[in-house]
Amino acid sequence: VFPGVEDRARYAIELSRLNVENASGGPFGAAIFESGTGRLVAAGVNMVVPARCSLLHAEMVALALAQRIVGSHDLGAVGCFELVASSEPCAMCLGAIPWSGVAGLVCGARDCDVRAIGFVEGLKPRQWVQEMRRCGIRVQRDVCRGEADAVLKLYQAKGGALYNASTGSSASGVEAT
């Protein structure tokens, strides 16, 4: 059980750090918590390269596992859950979040921190935070941002792979400010 939002963020960041240290994927971690109690439901890390699947961002893995664990494709139908991620979502994960039924999103590093080490984030609406809130999803940004960004920098320092697509969707996207 992780009562505070920073505890939850630090758990997601720890997952990202372990993924870097174990060279088991990209520098991203995410987890689903029950909003009120802080009970951990599911965790995910980036598995794109080892699993040979571009869909397997940490957020997607955590959401898929949480839905399986609670027994519903719609997390909102069975409780109140939040997605806590070491970094802000890319365009794919941003699109998946409203379909998942989560009530909240907590992010560590900013989209621009992720792009600063060479990853592309896709075509995100400039006003994505407001759009999320309009969907009824609470958004908290910059929670332990420095700690999350340190893991991104660690990945870069270790020469971690940039697994951006070769064409098409690798458009650099817009500033998420």
Ligand SMILES: [Zn+2]
């Ligand atoms: Zn993503």
